[in-house]
Amino acid sequence: MDTISIITLPPSRWSEYKALRLQALENDPAAFATTYQEDAAMPDLQWQDRLQNSEGQKSYMLFAQCEGKVIGMVGALLEQGACVEHKATIVSVYVQPEYRGQGIAKTLMQAIMQLLQANKKIVHVQLTVNSDNASAIKLYESVGFKKVGLLEKLVKVGDDFIDGYMMVNILDKGK
Numbered sequence: 652m653d654t655i656s657i658i659t660l661p662p663s664r665w666s667e668y669k670a671l672r673l674q675a676l677e678n679d680p681a682a683f684a685t686t687y688q689e690d691a692a693m694p695d696l697q698w699q700d701r702l703q704n705s706e707g708q709k710s711y712m713l714f715a716q717c718e719g720k721v722i723g724m725v726g727a728l729l730e731q732g733a734c735v736e737h738k739a740t741i742v743s744v745y746v747q748p749e750y751r752g753q754g755i756a757k758t759l760m761q762a763i764m765q766l767l768q769a770n771k772k773i774v775h776v777q778l779t780v781n782s783d784n785a786s787a788i789k790l791y792e793s794v795g796f797k798k799v800g801l802l803e804k805l806v807k808v809g810d811d812f813i814d815g816y817m818m819v820n821i822l823d824k825g826k
């Protein structure tokens with residue numbers, strides 16, 4: 652197996668992030684909360700801003716890199732405001748099809764959970780996943796998430812609705 656490193660991307664590499672996100676939306680449109688068309692129309696500055704802000708103030712964004720190419724990613728959005736700043740939401744979990752089944756998503760998830768564990772404010776980590784996405788559900792369970800509820804008609808793909816699960820991982824910060 653080629654060596655995989657887990658990295659953050661500087662804003663100057665925004666076009667690689669955009670290309671990976673658009674590929675994810677093209678390959679697995681039902682797995683994400685935006686469409687290819689919506690993200691393709693997003694201004695360059697917004698991609699740069701997302702990477703700029705992904706060092707733990709508003710979000711974290713990690714990428715898996717193989718031979719200089721980004722081949723996977725995971726993000727966490729941090730809620731703002733005193734009543735909710737203990738909460739983070741996992742987003743943008745994706746590994747390119749040819750690299751799947753090698754533990755890369757699990758390594759990405761473990762790495763972002765370490766960042767969240769190290770962030771003193773974060774206690775509640777949540778995510779949503781389509782109920783038919785067995786590989787993602789197993790992945791999340793393998794890093795401590797539990798299903799806490801069924802979300803009827805979570806996403807709309809074309810004219811069809813797909814149910815999903817809310818999954819939560821409560822971090823033990825000794826309180």
Ligand SMILES: CC(C)(COP(=O)(O)OP(=O)(O)OC[C@H]1O[C@@H](n2cnc3c(N)ncnc32)[C@H](O)[C@@H]1OP(=O)(O)O)[C@@H](O)C(=O)NCCC(=O)NCCS
Nearest residue numbers: 679682744745746751752753754755756757786787789790
């Ligand atoms: C879900 C996804 C990120 C998994 O990536 P991956 O790198 O292949 O996952 P890993 O190899 O790290 O596997 C981690 C765990 O996921 C589960 N898993 C992965 N692929 C699986 C499959 N095809 N069937 C069943 N379980 C699977 C396993 O439990 C595995 O743990 P194990 O190796 O201890 O058995 C990848 O399939 C993907 O990008 N899918 C499309 C986008 C998507 O659905 N994202 C999630 C949105 S909520």
